[in-house]
Amino acid sequence: MHKLIGAAFAAMLLSTGANAATQAPLRPDQVAWRELYKEFVETDTSITTGSCTALADKIEGHLRKAGYGDADIFRFAVPEAPKEGGIVAVLPGTSKTLKPILLLGHLDVVVAKREDWTRDPYRFIEEGGYFYGRGTSDMKAMDATWVDMMMRFKAAAKKPRRTIKLALTCGEETSTAFNGAKWLAENRRDLIDAEFALNEGGGGRTDKPLEEGGRVVVQTIHVGEKTPVNYRIEATNRGGHSSIPVKDNAIYDLAAALEKIAAYEFPLMLNDTTRAYFAKAGASRSDAMGKAMVAIAANPNDKAAEDLLNTDRTFHSMLRTTCVATLLDGGHANNALPQRAGANINCRIFPGVTGEEVRKTLEQVIADPKMTVTRTDMRGPDAKAPPLDPKIVGPAEKLVAKYYPGVPLVPVMSPGATDGVFLEAVGIPSYGPPAGFGNPDGNGVHGLNERASVKAVFTGRDLLNDLVMAYAF
Structure with missing residues (x-):
């Protein structure tokens, strides 16, 4: 639900730098990530015909294969919404003084009807430089990035100084659904306790569609919402x-x-x-x-x-x-x-x-x-603006300069809403980091024929990997 303000950014700023480099042949780690991303998109998690719990089951299987055990994984749901369950996973850090970092994402997607789409919305299709499918942009690329990151960090010889927590939840896209982020904040804050969280909401925009020669003109870091x-x-x-x-x-x-x-x-x-x-x-x-x-x-x-x-x-x-x-x-x-x-x-x-x-x-x-x-409604608490913290913004600025030379990083407050509001209400500031980028038309998020640029998701995945390492290692 962070999606309202992005299209205006492309028209807002003049192009000040080059795009990310043309995507080279995929590295082995990128091939593995693409398969994870495909699995996420092809698992229907809409409120009508899908199940977040089914995708959480698959995620748990991947994490256990990577070496996570019972002490590291927590599953949650409520009896009245068995298909709207989520998962928390924890990778312990070596520091006894640094507080954890939380990686937050929602698994659910907006409903998509096959008869309205050009392609099957729950098939992962690569075509013309884009990945098509419901959730390709909002937000299964980031979900897959978080899970892939947790798996690779588990196997790495170097351990993080900060404990890294992952929380993937349901209910963000539908006000009547069981909201996992809200439930965790109100019932199991201990599981997600962190100095700060990284969530959806940030990212870049082009001045026009890539196929028309579009260039990335801005990267944003999401700091607060209405x-x-x-x-x-x-x-x-x-x-x-x-x-x-x-x-x-x-x-x-x-x-x-x-x-x-x-x-x-x-x-x-x-x-x-x-x-x-x-x-x-x-x-x-x-x-x-x-x-x-x-x-x-x-x-x-x-x-x-x-x-x-x-x-x-x-x-x-x-x-x-x-x-x-x-x-x-x-x-x-x-x-x-x-x-x-x-x-x-x-x-x-x-x-x-x-x-x-x-x-x-x-x-x-x-x-x-x-x-x-x-x-008439109580979706969440009154929003609190997190601080514009140099410890958060500084590393993001350096990585934007690396991956998008000449492109500014601009802090934004969204007029929309994310699940970050539930974290901020219990004292965990939430930020939407820069990563990939979208076209001025919004790439079909919440609408028809949702898509994500192939170049954008791979660049975004690498940037997010480096950013979490800068914060946690």
Whole structure:
């Protein structure tokens, strides 16, 4: 669910460096990783027709072959969701003072219907420089990288100084599913306790599709996210016969409330991540938008800069809490005055702002005692922004310079959501490291014909390997 803001980055930055080198013939370790990646993609883990537990079973088999035993592996699920299980594995480090690092990933994928796709979504197909299949981008390449890494590190002569933990869970893509990351944070924090976690959310973008000569123009490190919260606003009325209407009408009350919400702009906010993002990304541009980005980072009260940034939907969302109507219902008969009318308001809340604060703001904006505003979902806790820690960012910057010379690493706060929010709520900061890259169109993530560039996934795998070694060895 980290996927909303990436496409804007390609248009945002000028190309400042070369792409990763053309992929050489595969090394033996890459051949083995590709087979693991293929197995992951071809194991259906959607909520409707698949099973995360089945893939976790396969992962456990691989880990045990690599030498992990009962003391190193923990399986978990709940009786009411037997197909939504996950797995934790631990590779002990040699240091008694360094805290562990956690590698987090979700195994589940968004539902894909064969009749809608050009290719079978649950077959791993290499074609035209891309790997096709549901989960190729979100996020089974990273899942396979984490598992492969744990297997190779187990066999290596040199042992990590930090303990390395792996947690692969289900439920990230479906709000009604059993969320394994949430369950671990609330019930078995000891299993995942770490100084920090590496998760989805980072990565690079090209300025145009690779097949059109696209170049990698940015790499990002995901540092924080908004909180997604749904509210129901509702008007009620005694109703009556439609032949004798009155002005007091639940649908009219709802319509008036929605107009007020549509017109309301939450105040501009910056944190360390977004301030660094606008300053660094803006400095790489030579246009008016770039100057506005630098200006807002220096002075959040610069109204002219804010007005220009608000013309870009991604920048507008990064600068504040946003709320938008997404569902409507009302009335009960064609010939009756409505007794009830309601709407769902989907909000993406800036880190540091609570869901209750936003609920009260909506009440104040509506300013109608006949309307109620109720929080309807509790996907996760209110988001907390992790620190923009040089110990995390520094090694990532060095490796981006190695694998993507001249390409900047930019910290970003996602307007979407990941399972990192559950870790941050219990004191484990979560970061989405740079790795591979995608096209400006999003590579079909959550949509049709999802794909990942062959060059991107192999480059990303090597970068992530080096990054974890920099943190842990």
